[in-house]
Amino acid sequence: MKTAQIVATSCNRRELELEQMRNFLRCNGFAVSVFEWSIDESADLIFLSTCGFTRAAEDFGFETLHRINREKKPSAKVILCGCIPEINPARTAAEFEGDTFSPQSYYRLDDLVAAERPFGTFKRPNILGSDGSVLDMPGLKDDLKKGVQLIQAFDGSFSGLQNLVRRLGNGLTRRTIRRKFANIDSNTTFYIQIQEGCSMECSYCSIKTAIGKLRSKPIESILDDFRNGIERGYKNFQLVGDNAGSYGLDIKTHLGRLLTRISEIKGDFKLDLTDINPAYLHLILDPALELASEGRISRLYVPIQSGSSRILKLMKRGCDVEAVKVALGRIKDSIPNGVDFKLGTSVIVGFPTETDEELRQTIEFCQDVKFDWVWCHSFSVRPETPAAKMGGQLGADEILGRANILKKELSVRTLVTTAEDTAGSRTCQG
Numbered sequence: 312m313k314t315a316q317i318v319a320t321s322c323n324r325r326e327l328e329l330e331q332m333r334n335f336l337r338c339n340g341f342a343v344s345v346f347e348w349s350i351d352e353s354a355d356l357i358f359l360s361t362c363g364f365t366r367a368a369e370d371f372g373f374e375t376l377h378r379i380n381r382e383k384k385p386s387a388k389v390i391l392c393g394c395i396p397e398i399n400p401a402r403t404a405a406e407f408e409g410d411t412f413s414p415q416s417y418y419r420l421d422d423l424v425a426a427e428r429p430f431g432t433f434k435r436p437n438i439l440g441s442d443g444s445v446l447d448m449p450g451l452k453d454d455l456k457k458g459v460q461l462i463q464a465f466d467g468s469f470s471g472l473q474n475l476v477r478r479l480g481n482g483l484t485r486r487t488i489r490r491k492f493a494n495i496d497s498n499t500t501f502y503i504q505i506q507e508g509c510s511m512e513c514s515y516c517s518i519k520t521a522i523g524k525l526r527s528k529p530i531e532s533i534l535d536d537f538r539n540g541i542e543r544g545y546k547n548f549q550l551v552g553d554n555a556g557s558y559g560l561d562i563k564t565h566l567g568r569l570l571t572r573i574s575e576i577k578g579d580f581k582l583d584l585t586d587i588n589p590a591y592l593h594l595i596l597d598p599a600l601e602l603a604s605e606g607r608i609s610r611l612y613v614p615i616q617s618g619s620s621r622i623l624k625l626m627k628r629g630c631d632v633e634a635v636k637v638a639l640g641r642i643k644d645s646i647p648n649g650v651d652f653k654l655g656t657s658v659i660v661g662f663p664t665e666t667d668e669e670l671r672q673t674i675e676f677c678q679d680v681k682f683d684w685v686w687c688h689s690f691s692v693r694p695e696t697p698a699a700k701m702g703g704q705l706g707a708d709e710i711l712g713r714a715n716i717l718k719k720e721l722s723v724r725t726l727v728t729t730a731e732d733t734a735g736s737r738t739c740q741g
């Protein structure tokens with residue numbers, strides 16, 4: 312039996328697809344490696360799922376690719392997937408020779424592995440493989456064992472030490488952070504993919520070239536999945552999407568209507584609302600307030616990206632910062648005492664022409680809303696985006712300095728994670 316390994320530097324939005332791919336591979340005669348990070352020397356086929364939201368994420372994907380090429384057995388074939396092949400085809404062609412596919416072209420797998428059962432016949436799963444305990448994460452023990460082997464093989468050189476720290480640190484950091492923040496920490500969560508793709512045109516973003524236009528699942532199909540989860544005893548539900556807030560706009564409905572229908576379902580459950588673009592917050596406000604007041608929202612993630620109205624306009628985010636602040640305040644205020652609720656956001660610092668005062672506005676926005684966690688991305692130029700052509704680009708040191716200022720000022724009460732903390736691994740936060 313051939314062995315396939317999946318190594319992921321991509322964001323949590325790709326996790327359900329990767330789980331679907333594992334099922335597909337198993338049913339088409341592959342053993343799927345338990346290693347998630349260390350390279351499995353027995354693997355015949357290695358898939359690398361990548362992220363290209365920032366330059367740091369892209370670099371990390373290519374570093375991982377080169378590590379795989381160094382460590383795999385010579386006959387193993389590597390396939391590059393995730394967002395990078397579409398976002399940066401020029402670099403992909405320059406640094407990789409082999410097959411690629413994107414989040415929109417999983418069907419290519421059928422030919423790539425000569426599948427008897429096509430990828431499209433596998434349902435997008437609702438459950439991820441983990442069973443809740445950090446040490447029991449699939450493959451973690453094996454990766455740790457491999458880590459011990461690496462330490463034993465350490466040759467005492469400075470470059471060897473750097474390599475060791477990087478490999479162990481990156482793998483474990485990204486695992487822990489990805490699961491912690493993506494809520495991928497136990498099989499008690501029931502995931503429902505509600506949409507794919509994106510309808511927006513944010514000026515800094517090139518993800519949409521990889522994920523394509525908005526494609527929403529019909530409400531009734533989502534509700535069927537939801538009821539199925541309730542019947543199976545699940546209590547935590549996450550609605551998954553590349554831009555979940557835009558759900559339904561392509562099929563003449565919206566996320567607020569979906570939430571209203573979900574709120575009518577009887578059962579003891581909590582909702583994890585993630586990737587709610589602030590431009591669409593008004594669409595969910597009424598049902599979100601009702602669900603929040605019933606203690607049925609456990610987590611809300613609204614990526615604001617900047618606290619400055621001028622920068623938000625340049626970013627083409629289509630939202631009013633003051634209206635977002637008021638809406639988030641109302642939702643927080645409606646959570647009953649004693650109910651565990653976490654509110655998060657992401658910001659991009661160092662967008663072209665951002666002034667010190669505008670950075671201050673972003674910091675103050677986060678302080679005023681009192682987020683529990685903030686992802687801080689350092690702006691980086693992405694291929695073929697309007698922001699790449701804007702004047703007023705800030706230098707790398709200036710941008711890093713801004714990320715450090717934001718982190719220092721917010722860390723008093725908020726968990727702030729920067730690209731440096733995650734080694735560029737989990738950075739796609741539209």
Ligand code: SF4
Nearest residue numbers: 509511512513516741
């Ligand atoms: S940043 Fe997010 S919302 Fe904006 S275009 Fe990219 S994927 Fe869509």
